[in-house]
Amino acid sequence: MANDPRPNEWPLWEVFIRAKHGLSHRHAGSVHAPDGDIALRHARDTYTRRMEGVSIWVIRSSDIVASDPGAAGPTFEPAESKVYRHPTFYIVPDHIKHI
Amino acid sequence: MTANEAHFDYVLRLADDGLILSQRLGEWCGHAPALETDLSLTNIALDLIGQATLFLSYAGEMEGKGRDADKLAFHRDVTKYRNCLLVEQPNGDFGRTIARQFIFSTYQYALYQQLSSSTDRRLAEIAAKALKETTYHAELAAEWVVRLGDGTEESNRRLKDGFEWCWRFVEELFVTEPGDAALVSAGIAVDAAKLRPAFDAVLAATFAEATLPLPKFPRPVTGGRKGHHSEHLGHLLAEMQFLPRAYPDAVW
């Protein structure tokens, strides 16, 4: 915790919850906690009080590496010109089935 | 005491432990050391009040005198309450609250493990459901014992003080009452004395991790199961029962 910007505060954790089996974990919110085990408890007590989940992940917020919104252009726009990655790009006659 | 009375009495003990402890935990709501901790303590209180309601409803039906769960909760005086002395102890600081919770939930976990195979199917069902909740309470309390015990000098001292307050009430959890023998041999009740080794094992493991020395248990104080309580319970009930007592004709 030596590199923690606020050494006297419980660090922030991001909470991800799998709502039911077969689904991906989804960001639910955050909690403060002194360590990972307690962060899991806090996540459970905060975000699954109404049967919202079957599995929880927590990760220190400071450990998340995020893309830069200022670079959203170079990061995401190149994908816009690659429509051939989508099935609707290809024309198949109606009478051809199962494709 | 008839067999039915003993059975009723046994169910009341289970109910009153949860009810009184949930009342105490409810006092924390809005005042805990951190927002997240507030939510954790309230969750335990909610589980316990749910368990107590199930046990009290069953006790009322068994008694057959028309008393429902609310009647039993709000219209019994101190000497008719059957909870252990531990749960009625005032919250003190967070250290004492955690000490009390750790002792109680560790005991209750061992108890429900056994009770979920009771020959009394209703008790077995409630215990099986409650066991999942209590597992969580016991784990959470143990985690906090470790953090407070190992944390700072102050937290270590406060936690020890909390346990010092509680140790005299541990023995009572494992005492067998006069009416219990028949219930135990019928497979209805759990032989409380037999839960002690499991309790001691968890205590030893948790205390080792928490860097706490094992306790020397003082002379036990008992009596809760007979209705001989501490002075604290009367005040707790005065507060809890005030409305139904002040407005006896009202329905809420």
Add this chain to the structure above:
Amino acid sequence: MYTTEMSKNPQLNKGAAAESPELVAAFEARVANDEFIEPKDWMPEAYRKTLVRQISQHAHSEIVGMLPEGNWITRAPSLRRKAVLLAKVQDEGGHGLYLYSAAETLGTSRDEMFEALHSGKAKYSTIFNYPTLTWADIGAIGWLVDGAAIMNQVPLQRTSFGPYARAMVRVCKEESFHQRQGFEIMMNLSAGTVDQKAMAQDALNRWWWPSIMMFGPPDDNSPNTAQSVRWRIKRETNDELRQKFVDVTVPQAESIGLTVPDADLKWNEARGHYDYGAIDWEEFWAVVKGEGPVAKERVKARTDAWEKGAWVREAALAHAAKQASRRQKDAAHG
């Protein structure tokens, strides 16, 4: 309903001069287009400050709001009522937590926000500075205060700041039972004994005016409303929301035989709304300033909880640090 503007002249525009007009224009266009702004996106400093103030004030209101209702947890008159009240007050703690988290994404820590609350610098909803005297007050708070809150919060699910909007979605979903349980308590009391009905009417008498004050000062005295509406961090004005609240609540009171304590209250056919009497704004501003009947108790309760919890928070951090260094040692000797 915890998002009322309470500072008459907040200093928001310091540093604004340095902001590039192109960035500001692009930002305004995104907001006008109902796009969501995310924490790392560029935003004007005034927007950030307004949001931190509004969201933290909202969060403070949730956790201070736990106190008047928490006052009755140990005295709830049945097991069911006790469980429901515990769950409800706990929800408010959760909502405070979601909101603090949303505000934290803007770079202000929860501890800093707590300090502002404890020092009296930060505001919270005026309504929680009134005492809960009887069980009926728990009904009145659920019915009136949560009812007002829903009116304010539902539109905020579409507010321009993403984390705030998402927090509000969760809050609104969870709060749907709060108002109903309050109304149920009032309905039950009104249909009960003479004493119970009197208790319900007394609670309505005491909570009605504070409830409609909760929507904040009238629009002509609410200087930042226009900007906040433009920024989509407020979606309807104080007076619009207040009118909506009065219009839906008066028939509810009548339906359970209670009388709204306002001699001037009457249906205005031409407007299609209820006209209501003059609000005591002097009282409102006094309560905003911290002169409410139990304001001192509320702030003291929060400050005490925080100070008495300090050793617990420190201990948990100390343990985490020890664990980390133990792991390092193990790894070194591993």
